[in-house]
Amino acid sequence: MKLDKTIAQQIVNRTMKIIAKSVNVMDENGIIIASGDPSRLQQRHTGAVLALREKRTIEIDALLAKQWNYEAQPGINLPIHYLGHTFGVVGISGVPDEVRRYAELVKMTAELIVEQNVLLEQERWQRRYKEEFLLQLIQGKADAQAVKQAALFALDANRPYVVVIIKLLKSSMESLRELVGYLELSRLDLHLAVSALDEIVILQSAESAACGTHVLSAQLLPSSINPQQLKVAFGCPMSGLDGIAVSYRTALSTLNYGCRIAPKKQTYRYQEYKLPALLDGLSDWQLVEISRVLQPLYATDEKRVLYKTLQTYFLSNCDPARSAKKLFIHSNTLRYRLSKIEQLTQLSFNKIDEKFILYLATLLKT
Incomplete structure (x- = not known):
């Protein structure tokens, strides 16, 4: 675990909004990587080095600062911990008696910001890994480990799924991001992956699809997304991980044919266009x-x-x-x-x- 400058600066910015004191954040080597006083950046902080070595809070008064030739200014320095590891120090500049009451609050804020960023990074990694896995499934590239991988993402390999394709007629990174965010926050039983700048692929349980549960609701869509600029195609329900690729191909063929025969419609289902979809290839x-x-x-x-x-x-x-x-x-x-x-x-x-x-x-x- 290492502190980067971006997270360190977040700690400085947020804590200084709470207390009217300058705050420094030092890395695992005691180097100042973020500070309320930019002139102190990249300096070695003696108090932080001692706090890291002895794994305890170090208070520096005016006398001690003078003895250290002002390699550290008066204040309090507290080690930052995460999962039992010490990976940095947060310091509050000022007379120790005046800033002591803020010390634990600043330390807790710093550790919460670090934990939040770690969890977000883990979530991003898991989402990316899941997205790559889903794209492999729809391309028919599932390997021997696919069942174990599916279990990691709460994807039941024996459950029947329907592949749903959402096509954006006027796509941008912003509209794509907002649509993905909407789908992820919906309470529908689905798994999704971005397959292109203008296309989202979704695995929806066959039960939800059969009940007519729509993956999109015009009333709940972000205001920046026009429902008329979306096309949705439902494939054939299939069981097993190998069937997901088949369901995707039926959804794609249904989308291609539906856009030609009924361009004003928003939703196309394989059951409605089964024969022409089968002839698409x-x-x-x-x-x-x-x-x-x-x-x-x-x-x-x-x-x-x-x-x-x-x-x-x-x-x-x-x-x-x-x-x-x-x-x-x-x-x-x-x-x-x-x-x-x-x-x-x-x-x-x-x-x-x-x-x-x-x-x-x-x-x-x-």
């Missing part, structure tokens, strides 16, 4: 080949009436009555258009594989 030639079946429709129908009819027909679960109602046309007109589509594409609605190709084409075109 098709190669370029496959996408081109599937989409090519619609080219005859575009070539003869500039207003895309036939394509809109086909799309509505599939969105209506191939129900003719519902399709005609949505299109505001007579059922006979619908039958005519579907027959025309069959003629142009040379694919039949009565053959399941050809009908499925038409359906895929409408999905991928969107």
Whole structure:
């Protein structure tokens, strides 16, 4: 344990607000590293050296200061302890009889500041380690030690989780920091990691996700964050640490497709877009080949009436009555258009594989 200049200066600043006396902080070698009197910085403090060596409070009056050739000024010097170790000294300048009543208060304040900084550093380290671990999981890089690592972060390896992706459309370090802070303070059962400047990945328990518990609440979001500038995608619930990577891929595919088909929506769920999400990884030639079946429709129908009819027909679960109602046309007109589509594409609605190709084409075109 070592005192750095930043923490030492915090001790000086805070204690001098409490008492109207100059305060010095010395490191483990008795060198002044922070002081209410900047001219004393980097000087060796004889009283601090003695306090460290004998591990006790050293009081210096005017006579003793003179005997030491003013290598230390009158005051009281107290060793600072943490977890049983002495790692520095805090000194209060002044006549000992006048500053003695402040001594223990200043010592306690110094030790509390040190403890707070140690705990914050430990928390930062744990958060960073956990974040790296979560990123390994979503990338499918879990190793033999993953179960033990998961236990360190209260992550149940046998519990089903859903990966949630939050995409910031207009991202900045400040907005990202505020959003992470909001999520960490929420009482939801989740684990999170920042995967990019504009992306946060969350592990949410499948139970919470199934109950509809949303990771974001527009009413509670920081005022600097516009809910309309966020996209949220829920992946497929999966059990086991290996399943987390799969859930992430389904969430990413759902996000990609959802942003294309429904750009005004904020939330997308894998269950709503299961098939197109599964098709998200098709190669370029496959996408081109599937989409090519619609080219005859575009070539003869500039207003895309036939394509809109086909799309509505599939969105209506191939129900003719519902399709005609949505299109505001007579059922006979619908039958005519579907027959025309069959003629142009040379694919039949009565053959399941050809009908499925038409359906895929409408999905991928969107």
